[in-house]
Amino acid sequence: MDAMITIGRLAKYAGVSIKTIRVYHDKGLLPEPDRDSSGYRRYTAQHAIDLIKIRTLAEAGVPLARIRELRAASDEGFREALHQVDTDLTARIRGLRETQRRLRGLAAGRLQMLPPEVAGHLERLPELGFSPRWVALETDLWILVFATHPDTAVELFHDQAQALTDPALRQMYLDYDRAHDLDPHDPRIDDxxxxxxxxTLERYGSADLPGQNTNSEIPALIQGAVNASSPAWRRLDALIRDQLSRT
Known part of the structure; x- marks a missing residue:
């Protein structure tokens, strides 16, 4: 490296644009050298070293204002700050990897976003007589539940899966599925x-369903998604809520 270099070469060495260097000058991050007799600003090796440090911190997500503070910090303060930046960056990388995992699962198919036990259960629903519409709805809803309530999702899933082992309860779910296309005032809806x-009262001993006693809006969102696809389901839900409220 020459003893004195132009801004263009400095940008090339540091891997940034000339515009970025000028922004760093304006923000007070990088000292701006005086012009030489030819009217050009000449930079030194120290400018290049400082610029590379600034670029590294900026790429790690450190705000420019914070970088300016770090440039004025003591050696100990600078090391402590770098440790915190490293910790934050590690957390971001972990989050990005989890996002990447979910994206890959989405690309591979919706069932890949769910635990194998849940995916297997959903794949068996058609064998029990459930419609493709019901399976698709169940899949999307379990994706939502596991994404928003991972701590309770497994318990809720096991509760529903166990219910389907009871012939009477399974038939009730099947009838719910088939009610989708009924007239909302069909007597079968009331029945x-x-x-x-x-x-519900026999299984749980009260009007409270599993997962309902939370401060989350997710149960209401789920029921809203179910109701949105069928006027018959909307009336069915209204009747159920009304009757449970009077028990």
């Missing part, structure tokens, strides 16, 4: 609502 309420 199904009564069966759901009775089964």
């Amino acid at each position: 199904l609502a009564r069966r759901v309420v009775r089964a």
